[in-house]
Amino acid sequence: ARDYMNSQPFTVFVEGNIGSGKTTFLKHFASLDNVATLSEPVDRWRNVRGKNFLDLMYTDPSRWGITFQTYVQLTMLDLHTQVVDKTVKMMERSIHSARYCFVENLHQSGLMPEPDFIALDEWFNWIVKNHDVSGNLIIYLRTSPDVVHKRMLARARTEESCVPLEYLEKLHQLHEDWLFHRSSFSCPAPVLIIDANQDLNLMASEFSNCEAQIAEALSKLQKQ
Numbered sequence: 001a002r003d004y005m006n007s008q009p010f011t012v013f014v015e016g017n018i019g020s021g022k023t024t025f026l027k028h029f030a031s032l033d034n035v036a037t038l039s040e041p042v043d044r045w046r047n048v049r050g051k052n053f054l055d056l057m058y059t060d061p062s063r064w065g066i067t068f069q070t071y072v073q074l075t076m077l078d079l080h081t082q083v084v085d086k087t088v089k090m091m092e093r094s095i096h097s098a099r100y101c102f103v104e105n106l107h108q109s110g111l112m113p114e115p116d117f118i119a120l121d122e123w124f125n126w127i128v129k130n131h132d133v134s135g136n137l138i139i140y141l142r143t144s145p146d147v148v149h150k151r152m153l154a155r156a157r158t159e160e161s162c163v164p165l166e167y168l169e170k171l172h173q174l175h176e177d178w179l180f181h182r183s184s185f186s187c188p189a190p191v192l193i194i195d196a197n198q199d200l201n202l203m204a205s206e207f208s209n210c211e212a213q214i215a216e217a218l219s220k221l222q223k224q
């Protein structure tokens with residue numbers, strides 16, 4: 001766990017499948033005055049000096065997967081190292097889910113050439129070793145693939161228009177192995193699991209339950 005006294009804020013990673021309600025979750029916490037929220041920089045990925053890397057990746061993942069995921073890794077590292085003047089720093093996803101869920105999925109499904117995967121993994125291992133990308137708490141918005149597939153299609157992000165259910169099922173399984181079964185990669189922080197299948201307007205009680213758990217974990221750290 002991170003050394004709290006080096007005046008790093010209490011850092012929370014909000015993790016979950018596409019359409020699991022992360023953005024809505026962050027919006028709720030953005031309204032609290034001691035929390036800084038850092039959203040996933042999707043708009044940066046959609047316009048990298050005029051190129052839409054997200055669209056390239058979905059159109060031809062084996063050709064553009066490394067291009068996209070290398071840039072994701074850079075933008076997430078940028079957010080991990082961003083200094084905030086609040087006691088809680090809440091990030092939408094992390095460099096960890098980039099590697100353990102998304103890159104892993106491209107590699108396992110044979111969409112990413114082995115040398116591309118190796119280069120990305122070497123970068124990831126060096127970054128984790130040489131920079132502080134640690135966190136204090138992971139909030140896992142746990143969903144089922146069919147629920148998030150419906151939400152994703154309803155949200156109708158153009159680049160995701162032909163993302164099939166089995167892609168979400170694979171991403172779901174990778175999130176489950178990492179954050180629920182704890183049977184795959186190392187977890188950078190303790191995990192708080194939220195049932196995010198509920199309709200977003202019923203999530204208010206989950207949000208306040210999370211607030212209480214974050215406040216409790218925060219006060220424990222401050223007493224150390």
Ligand SMILES: Cc1cc2cn([C@H]3C[C@H](O)[C@@H](CO)O3)c(=O)nc2[nH]1
Nearest residue numbers: 018042072076093094097098102160
């Ligand atoms: C950290 C990380 C986030 C992330 C998102 N994505 C995709 C999933 C969604 O379609 C879109 C926004 O989350 O980007 C990805 O392919 N690889 C990623 N890695």
